[in-house]
Each structure stands twice: as C-alpha cells, then as structure tokens.
Amino acid sequence: MDTGKIRVRFAPSPTGLLHVGNARTALFNWLFARRMGGDFILRIENTDAERSGERHEKQIIEDLCWLGLNWDEGPNEVDGGERGAFGPYRQAKRTEIYAAHTKRLLLDEQAYRCFCTPEDLEAERKKALAEHRPQVYSGKCRGLSKALITQNLSKGKPYAVRLKIPGNPIRFHDMVRGDLEFAPGTISDPILVRSAQGGANGASPGVPVYNYVVAVDDALMGITHVIRGDDHISNTPKQVAIFEAFNWKVPEFAHLSTILGSDRERLSKRHGATSISSFREMGYLPEALVNYLALLGWGAEDGKTEIFTPDQLVHAFALERVTPSPAIFDVEKLNRLNRHFMKLAEPARLASLCWDYFGGLMPGKEDASDAVLVWFFHVVALLAPSVNHLDALPAKAAFIFHIDPGLARDDEENAAILKTDSARTVLTELAARVRAHSGGVTASDFATWMNEVKEAAAVDGNDLYHPVRIALTGSHSGPDFDKLIPLIEQGAALSLGIPSVRERLEQ
Ligand code: GLU
Numbered sequence: 001m002d003t004g005k006i007r008v009r010f011a012p013s014p015t016g017l018l019h020v021g022n023a024r025t026a027l028f029n030w031l032f033a034r035r036m037g038g039d040f041i042l043r044i045e046n047t048d049a050e051r052s053g054e055r056h057e058k059q060i061i062e063d064l065c066w067l068g069l070n071w072d073e074g075p076n077e078v079d080g081g082e083r084g085a086f087g088p089y090r091q092a093k094r095t096e097i098y099a100a101h102t103k104r105l106l107l108d109e110q111a112y113r114c115f116c117t118p119e120d121l122e123a124e125r126k127k128a129l130a131e132h133r134p135q136v137y138s139g140k141c142r143g144l145s146k147a148l149i150t151q152n153l154s155k156g157k158p159y160a161v162r163l164k165i166p167g168n169p170i171r172f173h174d175m176v177r178g179d180l181e182f183a184p185g186t187i188s189d190p191i192l193v194r195s196a197q198g199g200a201n202g203a204s205p206g207v208p209v210y211n212y213v214v215a216v217d218d219a220l221m222g223i224t225h226v227i228r229g230d231d232h233i234s235n236t237p238k239q240v241a242i243f244e245a246f247n248w249k250v251p252e253f254a255h256l257s258t259i260l261g262s263d264r265e266r267l268s269k270r271h272g273a274t275s276i277s278s279f280r281e282m283g284y285l286p287e288a289l290v291n292y293l294a295l296l297g298w299g300a301e302d303g304k305t306e307i308f309t310p311d312q313l314v315h316a317f318a319l320e321r322v323t324p325s326p327a328i329f330d331v332e333k334l335n336r337l338n339r340h341f342m343k344l345a346e347p348a349r350l351a352s353l354c355w356d357y358f359g360g361l362m363p364g365k366e367d368a369s370d371a372v373l374v375w376f377f378h379v380v381a382l383l384a385p386s387v388n389h390l391d392a393l394p395a396k397a398a399f400i401f402h403i404d405p406g407l408a409r410d411d412e413e414n415a416a417i418l419k420t421d422s423a424r425t426v427l428t429e430l431a432a433r434v435r436a437h438s439g440g441v442t443a444s445d446f447a448t449w450m451n452e453v454k455e456a457a458a459v460d461g462n463d464l465y466h467p468v469r470i471a472l473t474g475s476h477s478g479p480d481f482d483k484l485i486p487l488i489e490q491g492a493a494l495s496l497g498i499p500s501v502r503e504r505l506e507q
Contacts, residue, residue, distance in 0.1 A: 002222065002249070003039075003222045005037075005038050005039060005222075005224075006032070006033060006036040006037070006038025006039070006224050006225060007033075007038055007039045007041065007221065007222050007223050007224050007225075008029040008032055008033050008038060008039070008040055008041065008223065008224070008225050008226075008227055009029065009040070009041040009042070009043050009218070009221065009223050009226075010022075010025060010026040010029050010030070010040070010041070010042055010043070010064075010069075010071075011042075011043040011044075011045050011214065011217075011228075012026075012044065012045065012060050013045045013046065013048065013051070013052065014044055014045075014046055014052045014053060014054075014056035014057040014060060015048065015051040015052055015053070015056060016056060017056070017059060017060075017063075017275035017276070017277055017278075018059065018060045018063040018064070018275060018276045018277070019267075019274050019275050019276070020259060020267060020274050020275075020276070020293065020296075020329065021229055021258075021259050021267065022229075023063070023067065023276050023289075023293055024256065024259065024293045024294075024296050024297070025227065025228055025229055025256060026064060026067075026069050027067070027069060027290060027293050027294060028227050028254075028256060028294075028298070028317075028319075028322070029227045030069040030070075030071075031294065031313055031314055031317040032225065032227060032317065032319055033072075034314045035314055035315070035317045035318070038224070039072045039073060040069075040070075040071045040072055041071060041072065041073045041074055041084065041086070041089070041221060041223070042061075042064070042071040042073070042074030042075060042089065043074060043089050043090075043091070043217060043221070044057055044074075044075060044089060044090040044091065045091050045210070045213075045214070046090055046091055046092045047091045047092060047207065047208065047209075047210070047213055049092065052092070057075070057090075059277065061075065061077055062277075063276040063277060063280070065077055066276070066280055066286050067276065067286050067289065067290055068286055068287075068290065068310055072084065073085070073086060073087070073089065073221075074089040075089055075090065086220065086221040086222065091213055091217065094213070094216075094217065095208075097216065097220070098193075098208040098212065098213055098216060099208075101216050101246070102161055102192060102193055102208070104246075105161070105163070105192070105245060105246070106161065108245075109164075110163065110164055110245035110246075111161050111162060111163050111164065111192060111245070112141060112142055112144070112161070112162055112164065112189075113141065113144070113149060113152075113153075113159040113160070113161060113162075114137075114140075114141040114159055114160045114161070114162045114189075114191070114195075115141055115144075115152050115157050115158070115159045116137075116140060116141060116160075120140075121137070124137065124138055124140075134185070134186055135188075136185060136186065136187065136188045137162070137188035137189055139189055141159075141162070142162075142164060142189070158195045158196060158206075159195055159206075160191045160192075160193060160194055160195040160206060161191070161192045161193040161206070162189040162190065162191055162192065163189055163190050163192055163212075163238070163241055163242060163245060164189055164245070165184075165187050165188070165189050165190070165238075165241050166184070166241065166244070167184050168184060169181050169182060169183050169184060170182045170187070170237040170240050170241055171240075172236060172237070172240045172250060172253055173252060173253065174233075174236075174253045174254060174255055175225075175252055175253065175254040175319050175320070175322070176254050176255055176256065176257075176319070176322050176323070176324050177233075177255060177324050180233070180236075182237040187237055187238065187241075190209075190211055190212075190238040190241070190242075191209055192208060192209060192211075192212040192242070193206045193207065193208045193209070193212065194206040194207045194208075194209060210235070211235050211238045211239055211242070212242060214235075214239060215239040215242035215243055216242070218239075218243075218251060219243060219246065219248040219249075223251050224251055224252065225251055225252045225253075225254060225319075226251050226252070226253050226254070227253075227254040227256065227319070228254075228255065228256065229255065229256055229258070230255040230256060230257055230258060230324075231258070232255065233255050236253055236255075254319050254322065255324075256297055256322065257297050257323065257324055257325055257326045257327055258326045258327075259296055259297075259326070259327050259328075259329050260326045260327070260328050260329065261328070261329055262328060262329070262330065264326075264328070267329050271329065272331065274329075276289070279389075281391070282389045282390075282391045283353060283354055283357065283389040283390025283391040283392075283393070284334070284338050284389050284390075285338060285341045285342060285345060285353075287309060287310060287341050288334065288337045288338040288340070288341040288342075289334070289338075290310050290313065291306075291307065291308050291309075291310075291313070291337050291341070292333065292334040292337050294308065294313050294317070295327075295333070296327035296329070297322055297323055297327040298317065298321055298322050298323070299321055299323070300316055300321075301316065301318075301321065306333075306337075307337065307340060335388035335389070338388060338389055339385055339387075339388060342384045342385060342387075342390070343384075343385050345384075347377040347378070347380050347381040347384075348377055350380045350381070350384050350390065351373070351376050351377045351380045352365070353390055354380060354384075354390040354391070354393050355376075357390060357391050357393060357394050358376075358393075358394050358397075361394060361397075361401045361496075362376065362496070363496075369494075371490075371494060372494055372496070375487070375490050375491055375494060378486075378487055378490075379397055379400060379487060379491075380393065382479055382483055382487065383396050383397050383479070399472075399473040399474050399475065399478070400473075400487060400488060400491060400498065401491075401496070401497070401498055402497070402498070402499065411474075411475075413476075414470045414474070414475070414476060417466050417467055417470060417476065418467060418470060418471075420463075420467075422457060422459045422463050422467075423463070423466075423467035425456075425457040425459070426453055426457050426459060426463070426464055426467045426468060427467055427468070427471055427505065429452070429453040429456045429457055430449060430450070430453050430468060430505060431505040431506060433449040433452065433453070434449070434501060434502045434505055435502065435506075440489045440492075440493065440500075441485060441489050441500070441501045441502070442485070442486070442489075443481065443482040443483075443485045443486055446481055446482075446485045446501070447481070447482065450464070450468070450481070462476075468481075471504060471505055471507075472484070472488070472501065472504050472505070485501060488500065488501055488504070489501060
C-alpha cells in the first residue's frame with residue numbers, strides 16, 4: 001500500500017501506563033513524521049484481550065495529547081471513534097483481516113498447520129539443549145501430506161499456523177544500527193496463529209500473534225518506517241519474513257536504544273517516576289518532558305544544543321543522529337529543563353496548573369476574586385523558578401501563607417542568629433518603625449527603614465538582613481525584599497489568613 005508519503009505509527013499495547021520508553025518511541029515517530037511531512041498513525045495493539053483495557057487506552061491517549069503528540073489517523077481523542085482511511089486502528093477489530101490473510105498464506109503454502117503438542121515441543125527443546133544445538137523448531141509439520149492434514153483436521157486436532165522461514169539469511173536495514181543479518185537455522189518457523197481447537201473448515205480459530213498482526217497491519221496501513229524500541233530487534237526478522245511471504249515491500253526499521261537508570265540497569269519503578277502521568281501529576285511541563293525525551297538517544301547537529309521547543313525539535317530532528325548506545329535517564333537534567341520552561345511560561349498558565357496543589361491554602365479557582373488570582377500569579381512567577389516541578393511549590397511558598405513562629409527557632413542556625421544582641425536590636429528598631437507607620441507597607445517604605453535600622457543598629461550585610469528575613473519568612477534566604485514585601489502585604493489584604501509584615505515582626 002504505497003501512498004507515496006512517509007507513514008509511521010506508534011503502536012502501544014494498552015496493558016498499563018505510558019512509560020518514558022514508549023513515550024520516547026511515540027515522540028521519535030511523531031518528530032520524524034512532522035519533519036518529513038508524513039503521517040503519524042496511532043494503532044492500539046489490543047489483541048491480548050485479557051491484559052488490554054479500555055482504561056489504559058484512554059490513559060495513553062490522554063498522555064499523548066498532553067505531550068502534544070497529535071496523530072493523523074487512529075482512535076479519536078474523545079469519542080471512542082476512529083479517523084483515517086486505513087482502519088480499524090484497534091487490532092481487536094481486525095480479526096477478520098488476519099483470518100483472511102492466514103487463509104491466503106496457507107493456500108500459497110507460505111505457511112503450514114503445525115499439530116505439534118506442547119509436549120512434542122518440550123521434548124524437542126530438551127533434545128536440542130542436550131545436544132547443545134539452538135532451540136529452533138525442527139519444522140516437523142512443514143511437510144505433512146495433504147491426507148494427514150485432512151485426517152488431523154477431521155479429528156479436530158488442535159493446530160497452530162506457522163510461517164515457513166526461508167533457507168536464506170534474513171537481512172534488513174536498520175537506520176540506527178545499519179544492516180542486520182540473521183543466519184538460516186537460527187530462527188524457528190514463527191507461529192502466526194496460536195493453537196486452539198481446530199475446525200473442519202480449515203480456518204484456525206486460534207489467536208493471531210503479535211509478530212504476525214504487526215506485519216499485516218504495517219503493510220496494510222502503508223507504514224514506511226517502523227520506529228520502536230530495540231527490545232523488538234529479535235522480532236524483526238520474523239516480521240520481515242512475513243512481509244516477504246506476502247510479497248510486500250519491507251519497511252525501513254529504526255530500533256531505539258534501551259533507556260537505563262543512573263545505575264545502568266534497565267529503567268524501572270525502582271528508579272522513581274517513570275510513567276508520563278506521574279510526571280504530569282508532579283507538575284512537569286509537557287514541553288520540558290518532550291525536550292528531555294528527545295535527548296534520550298538523539299542529539300543536536302552541533303553536538304551541544306540541549307534546549308528545544310517542540311517546534312524547534314521538529315526542525316532539528318533527524319533519525320540519522322539517533323545513537324544505538326543506551327540512553328541514561330537523568331532526572332537532574334529533566335529538572336533543569338523543567339525549570340527553564342517554567343521561567344518561560346506565562347504565570348497565568350503556571351498558576352492554573354498548580355492551583356490544585358494549594359488546596360487548603362487557597363480558595364477553589366472558581367471562587368477566587370480577580371485580586372486573589374493576580375496575587376497568586378505573582379507568587380507563582382516569583383517562586384516557580386526555584387522548584388524543580390510545580391507540586392513542590394506549596395512547600396516553597398509556605399512562608400508566604402503562614403509563618404510558623406516555631407520554625408525560625410527550631411532551626412538551630414536561625415535560632416542562633418536571632419539570639420544575638422545585634423539581631424535583637426535590628427528587629428526592635430525595625431518593628432518600632434513598622435508600628436509607627438499606618439497602612440500597608442510598601443517596598444520603598446521597607447527599604448527606607450532598613451537603611452535607618454542599619455545606621456541605628458550599626459550593623460550591615462548578613463547581620464542586618466538575616467534576622468529580618470528569618471523574622472519575616474522563617475529562613476535567612478529567599479526572594480528580594482522589594483518583591484517579597486508587596487507579596488506579603490497584598491496577600492495579607494486578601495482575607496486568606498496571611499500575616500502582614502507588621503504581624504510577622506511582632507510574633
Ligand atoms: N505493541 C508493541 C509494543 O507495545 C508494539 C511494537 C511495535 O512497535 O512493533 O511493544
């Protein structure tokens with residue numbers, strides 16, 4: 001099915017959450033399609049009815065949408081329908097297509113019925129093991145006579161359908177690894193359809209297997225490039241043999257390297273968050289994750305640029321620069337990128353993304369007045385660049401909402417600072433000025449008083465600033481006073497229970 005266009009697909013099995021590895025596969029497919037003006041197809045590989053779930057399909061779709069990886073053909077995002085001329089795009093809906101193709105392969109004698117029982121196969125396996133031979137199926141049922149087949153079928157003997165692997169080496173080109181070759185005798189005749197109780201009509205009612213349906217679908221959907229994880233390399237020769245048995249054009253392949261954790265073990269839950277939904281829940285921005293995923297096995301032409309918006313990635317991406325060596329998942333690098341993109345993001349967007357994390361501190365978004373909204377934008381704009389992800393913001397902003405009088409004293413270093421004579425003088429001098437002032441405190445009032453206190457207490461630098469910061473925020477480091485003072489004062493005027501500068505100094 002040659003459409004004259006580049007066509008790629010992401011083909012998840014909906015058996016769990018979308019993880020970093022699969023999301024990277026989806027991204028590379030998407031980038032390649034967008035770069036080349038091709039089509040990106042989403043196909044749901046749900047032939048394994050027991051393990052596949054609609055819930056997982058929905059979640060995968062949601063995650064892909066969140067990452068911005070839009071597809072041209074496949075299941076619709078919301079209504080459960082489909083779009084595109086090559087459907088159905090869910091394998092469970094394609095059973096008749098597979099059955100028709102199995103019939104054709106059997107008729108063409110490219111495939112055969114294998115009546116071997118699990119016990120027969122186990123005995124073969126043991127024998128091969130004992131003789132130190134590769135455990136490859138002997139092909140015992142390849143040459144069964146028509147009469148014997150008919151007899152077996154009429155007895156209702158269960159059978160699998162196997163492909164006849166050719167006697168010559170199987171070769172294919174991998175855009176990441178170069179030319180690959182698999183010698184004859186190293187690959188069993190692959191099962192295309194699993195064994196089940198056979199029917200006299202000659203069509204096996206068994207379930208078609210991944211290697212088979214994936215090849216049929218890739219061919220019928222006109223897929224030109226198969227980009228997927230390198231855990232599928234050993235499947236590829238079988239799929240190539242299926243393509244060849246049908247006389248179909250074999251697509252290009254690109255197998256992406258494994259993603260490892262910092263200990264160089266395969267990335268898993270042990271390494272922390274690995275699912276896209278968990279990164280979303282932690283308040284990572286999708287553009288940061290997309291940028292980071294792109295760097296897992298791909299690099300810019302100049303060998304150094306690491307920051308890319310999704311659009312820039314589309315322009316820069318080239319499959320030729322995908323490396324075959326394993327990629328190491330480095331959460332620190334992801335954090336750096338997230339901080340970068342948070343700095344660029346509109347405060348209103350960030351505020352809306354992290355509102356729910358502030359439950360208990362802030363009113364619900366719908367109940368918030370404009371003044372509360374604007375004030376919250378400022379809080380977020382000021383503090384977001386200092387956290388790695390947005391769910392860490394409430395803890396970082398806690399000092400604005402309430403200052404725990406115990407806090408400064410519990411911290412030994414802070415307590416020691418507050419106990420000094422000079423700190424006491426500084427705070428007494430400052431509190432006196434605040435008390436003598438009526439109305440809210442502006443940043444310039446505060447700057448004037450700090451200058452006066454500096455003179456009056458004859459202290460400077462950290463001796464001046466640290467006690468004041470600790471009294472106001474519970475910590476001796478934090479945002480500049482000219483940003484902090486208005487935030488505290490505006491917050492205090494909003495009936496959110498936020499203590500004012502005066503209240504903080506009097507605690
Ligand atoms: N459903 C397979 C998987 O999730 C797809 C493999 C492929 O892309 O061919 O691993």
